[in-house]
Amino acid sequence: xxxxxxxxxxxxxxxxxxxxxxxxxxxxxxxxxxxxxxxxxxxxxxxxxxxxxxxxxxxxxxxxxxxxxxxxxxxxxxxxxxxxxxxxxxxxxxxxxxxxxxxxxxxxxxxxxxxxxxxxxxxxxxxxxxxxxxxxxxxxxxxxxxxxxxxxxxxxxxxxxxxxxxxxxxxxxxxxxxxxxxxxxxxxxxxxxxxxxxxxxxxxxxxxxxxxxxxxxxxxxxxxxxxxxxxxxxxxxxxxxxxxxxxxxxxxxxxxxxxxxxxxxxxxxxxxxxxxxxxxxxxxxxxxxxxxxxxxxxxxxxxxxxxxxxxxxxxxxxxxxxxxxxxxxxxxxxxxxxxxxxxxxxxxxxxxxxxxxxxxxxxxxxxxxxxxxxxxxxxxxxxxxxxxxxxxxxxxxxxxxxxxxxxxxxxxxxxxxxxxxxxxxxxxxxxxxxxxxxxxxxxxxxxxxxxxxxxxxxxxxxxxxxxxxxxxxxxxxxxxxxxxxxxxxxxxxxxxxxxxxxxxxx
Numbered sequence: 214x215x216x217x218x219x220x221x222x223x224x225x226x227x228x229x230x231x232x233x234x235x236x237x238x239x240x241x242x243x244x245x246x247x248x249x250x251x252x253x254x255x256x257x258x259x260x261x262x263x264x265x266x267x268x269x270x271x272x273x274x275x276x277x278x279x280x281x282x283x284x285x286x287x288x289x290x291x292x293x294x295x296x297x298x299x300x301x302x303x304x305x306x307x308x309x310x311x312x313x314x315x316x317x318x319x320x321x322x323x324x325x326x327x328x329x330x331x332x333x334x335x336x337x338x339x340x341x342x343x344x345x346x347x348x349x350x351x352x353x354x355x356x357x358x359x360x361x362x363x364x365x366x367x368x369x370x371x372x373x374x375x376x377x378x379x380x381x382x383x384x385x386x387x388x389x390x391x392x393x394x395x396x397x398x399x400x401x402x403x404x405x406x407x408x409x410x411x412x413x414x415x416x417x418x419x420x421x422x423x424x425x426x427x428x429x430x431x432x433x434x435x436x437x438x439x440x441x442x443x444x445x446x447x448x449x450x451x452x453x454x455x456x457x458x459x460x461x462x463x464x465x466x467x468x469x470x471x472x473x474x475x476x477x478x479x480x481x482x483x484x485x486x487x488x489x490x491x492x493x494x495x496x497x498x499x500x501x502x503x504x505x506x507x508x509x510x511x512x513x514x515x516x517x518x519x520x521x522x523x524x525x526x527x528x529x530x531x532x533x534x535x536x537x538x539x540x541x542x543x544x545x546x547x548x549x550x551x552x553x554x555x556x557x558x559x560x561x562x563x564x565x566x567x568x569x570x571x572x573x574x575x576x577x578x579x580x581x582x583x584x585x586x587x588x589x590x591x592x593x594x595x596x597x598x599x600x601x602x603x604x605x606x607x608x609x610x611x612x613x614x615x616x617x618x619x620x621x622x623x624x625x626x627x628x629x630x631x632x633x634x635x636x637x638x639x640x641x642x643x644x645x646x647x648x649x650x651x652x653x654x655x656x657x658x659x660x661x662x663x664x665x666x667x668x669x670x671x672x673x674x675x676x677x678x679x680x681x682x683x684x685x686x687x688x689x690x691x692x693x694x695x696x697x698x699x700x701x702x703x704x705x706x707x708x709x710x711x712x713x714x715x716x717x718x719x
Contacts, residue, residue: 223370231566231569235600237562238600238601239342240356242559243339246335246608248540250335251297253331253612254331255298255677257330258327259616260324261300262299263674271301272291274316288482290305290313300326302314334611351420357413364406368402401557412538415534417531418433418436454485455485458483458513459510460515464490468492468508472506478491478492482512485512489512491509497544500533501524501532503521570594595644603640608633609660609664610632614629640656650699661693663689664685664686665690667686668686
């Protein structure tokens with residue numbers, strides 16, 4: 214630590230940003246991609262047709278299929294076509310572990326769809342780093358605290374925030390990297406503070422369970438029931454008596470009038486007197502996250518049994534914060550705003566990591582530099598390349614793997630994940646054996662080619678898939694420009710001890 218408070222904050226910002234910045238970059242990249250997780254799901258499963266049917270027609274076809282093939286099941290689940298998820302899917306059993314079947318929304322017939330981790334992989338990686346769930350949540354939570362510390366220390370050491378927002382000096386080497394890092398950080402400072410803090414709020418009961426332990430003896434279910442999120446009790450005996458299932462379409466219209474767009478519904482104990490129809494809204498009707506809410510109807514009479522409850526102030530506040538993080542509100546304009554902010558945030562973190570090496574490159578490029586220090590500098594260079602360019606290469610590589618792996622391959626989802634980490638590991642090894650500048654150019658260039666090349670897989674008649682390809686193409690062009698710029702950048706002049714001008718090696 215340094216002598217003054219500002220120097221101490223600068224030391225903490227530099228070393229905390231470097232040591233944890235690589236994983237923070239991975240979290241921000243996958244979180245940015247997860248903004249369009251459903252669109253990526255649709256692209257990675259090309260067998261699902263674009264739906265042009267209404268939710269009412271899709272619901273009738275789903276009920277018809279379930280009555281024919283799963284009439285004795287204790288629970289039916291139906292995911293209806295929406296703007297972001299055109300597919301129609303039915304399931305039986307528990308929502309998390311039940312058996313799901315994809316249907317053609319036009320015919321109601323079952324269709325074979327390849328297994329794929331889809332965009333959900335980026336969503337899960339964003340908050341678990343693909344570690345066991347609770348372990349991953351705690352690790353990402355610790356990194357979020359580091360991010361908050363980096364933001365606060367950045368504010369302390371950069372006192373001239375307004376001036377730095379308008380300052381950018383191109384083609385100045387280290388100064389250009391610092392200007393861009395400062396400007397992007399100042400531009401999105403409110404977004405960075407919001408997205409980091411709300412990320413911690415999502416799992417507040419895991420991080421700080423003392424409140425639930427004290428008031429509900431650690432019973433999370435009792436806690437949610439106190440908020441009005443408990444399930445309606447099933448009348449005894451009715452689940453064993455046969456009953457005629459009511460038409461679900463009028464109930465969907467009634468729920469849509471009250472809740473907004475509908476994402477799907479569940480029918481518990483179908484074809485019995487105790488049937489219950491739970492209709493859930495699509496996320497995004499308002500800022501407060503509506504996940505877990507549903508209108509419950511009697512499955513025989515169609516009578517409304519349970520409406521959506523009104524949250525109290527404390528849970529409503531938490532839901533609003535969670536909704537701000539997930540960006541499920543505001544439709545595609547808000548989603549694109551979050552995506553652009555996420556991209557700029559990723560570039561901000563990457564520029565800070567690169568700045569560390571650019572700033573010290575002059576010191577360690579000379580032959581007289583300490584050998585041990587040069588080795589640690591080389592480790593930082595390799596990690597920068599592997600965790601920045603290598604991660605981007607692995608992300609687009611996962612999209613290619615979802616199309617290139619055989620459709621009938623057993624445990625196909627697992628092989629997609631293996632392809633992601635395999636490509637990432639190869640990128641790290643490539644960074645070890647190649648000079649730094651060439652490794653940057655080769656990995657960024659290959660990533661750019663793979664992004665632009667996604668269009669070879671077709672499916673461009675589908676609007677959602679067309680959007681994925683177009684967005685990947687734009688990102689590919691930008692990455693290609695970065696690779697070209699790195700390749701043609703003039704080496705920074707160095708001054709050795711004898712005062713002679715030397716150049717930094719690639």
